[in-house]
């Protein structure tokens with residue numbers, strides 16, 4: 001990497017606006033000479049991804065399908081999943097694009113989906129936890145867990161555990177989590193992770209769930225090191241997706257044309273899934289624009305991130321999900 005590229009990257013990182021908008025990805029892409037992902041082949045790889053029916057996940061699924069991968073989308077809406085897969089098969093010419101139905105907050109549905117996936121795919125090369133939403137109204141999962149944390153922390157934790165046999169069989173394999181730069185605002189606090197009806201706020205619940213995701217990524221990475229299963233978190237910056245239009249309309253209007261395209265937002269996710277360089281030499285990191293980024297920008301959140309709190313988070317996830325890794 002040139003010193004100019006390093007300097008520009010450091011300057012961008014100082015300003016969130018520069019780093020997270022399309023300014024950041026455009027400058028880094030040019031100065032760091034990102035290798036093109038088009039033309040890569042994944043014909044021998046199976047990719048399982050939640051949230052492939054919209055936004056970043058749809059763009060990533062499109063890339064995987066056109067690279068020839070076998071793509072399995074985990075989707076909550078059967079009709080939408082059917083239409084998405086048909087469109088992806090048509091546009092990519094790849095027939096191996098299909099789906100299983102599950103809301104990622106519904107643990108029983110995830111158990112059924114995982115059993116189905118394991119039956120059909122003894123080896124899974126890439127598992128991507130992408131499904132996510134910022135909901136203003138508090139809802140609970142069928143198991144009674146607040147839905148933000150159920151669908152973005154507990155469900156993905158369970159699914160990772162259930163699919164381990166197939167991930168081990170495909171090693172070196174990868175588990176990728178789509179987190180958010182919003183997590184920088186929240187400390188790690190297990191007691192405050194699941195918000196009650198009295199104190200629920202969608203933005204805070206979302207940021208806490210995303211903080212928990214990056215911590216779990218570090219913990220899973222250590223546990224799966226010997227199996228050569230590489231675990232990464234990433235964030236897409238700010239991308240113009242249906243999810244942002246629905247949940248953050250004012251933000252979308254303000255940032256306007258500086259938002260990234262969904263394709264741009266999904267770049268690092270696709271890179272982590274297909275590149276056999278850096279993504280297979282390190283594990284447990286948090287990426288933006290193909291570079292590992294710090295987990296903390298504030299001293300207050302850094303102080304909260306103790307070994308004891310991490311251990312508590314792991315125990316909490318085990319208890320809530322009912323899954324205990326061997």
Ligand SMILES: NC(=O)c1ccc[n+]([C@@H]2O[C@H](COP(=O)([O-])OP(=O)(O)OC[C@H]3O[C@@H](n4cnc5c(N)ncnc54)[C@H](OP(=O)(O)O)[C@@H]3O)[C@@H](O)[C@H]2O)c1
Nearest residue numbers: 051053054055056103104131132151180238239241242243
């Ligand atoms: N766009 C950004 O700027 C941005 C920034 C930071 C992080 N992210 C993260 O990026 C990921 C993708 O977001 P996006 O912007 O692409 O949003 P999006 O356009 O709303 O797409 C979200 C996808 O997740 C699915 N999904 C949501 N909740 C689900 C659940 N409980 N069970 C199953 N599927 C579920 C949606 O399914 P349906 O099609 O059925 O709705 C959809 O396929 C999320 O994790 C989000 O937090 C996005």
